[in-house]
Amino acid sequence: xxxxxxxxxxxxxxxxxxxxxxxxxxxxxxxxxxxxxxxxxxxxxxxxxxxxxxxxxxxxxxxxxxxxxxxxxxxxxxxxxxxxxxxxxxxxxxxx
Numbered sequence: 001x002x003x004x005x006x007x008x009x010x011x012x013x014x015x016x017x018x019x020x021x022x023x024x025x026x027x028x029x030x031x032x033x034x035x036x037x038x039x040x041x042x043x044x045x046x047x048x049x050x051x052x053x054x055x056x057x058x059x060x061x062x063x064x065x066x067x068x069x070x071x072x073x074x075x076x077x078x079x080x081x082x083x084x085x086x087x088x089x090x091x092x093x094x095x096x
Contacts, residue, residue: 009054012061019064031071038063 016039023032039060046052 005054009057012057016057016061016064019061019068023068028071031067034072035064035067 020032020035023035039056042056042059043053046056
C-alpha cells in the first residue's frame with residue numbers, strides 16, 4: 001500500500017473533522033448535522049474496501065467544504081441555539 005496515500009487520507013479526515021469543529025463553534029448546527037449524516041452515509045456505502053474508504057473520505061471533505069461556503073437553508077427551521085445544546089450536554093453529563 002502506498003504510504004503517501006495513507007498520509008493524505010489521514011490529513012483529509014482530520015481536515016474534515018476540523019471543519020466540523022469550526023462549524024459547531026460558529027453555531028451552524030444544522031450544517032453540522034447534515035455534514036455528519038452525509039459523512040455517515042458515504043462511509044456506510046463505501047465500507048469494506050480501501051478504495052471505497054478513499055472515495056468516502058474524499059467526498060466527505062468536498063461536501064464539508066461546500067457546506068462551509070454554502071450553508072444549507074432548508075434546515076433553518078431547526079434554529080437551535082448553542083446554549084440549548086450546551087445545557088443538554090451538561091444534563092447528560094450529570095446523568096452519567
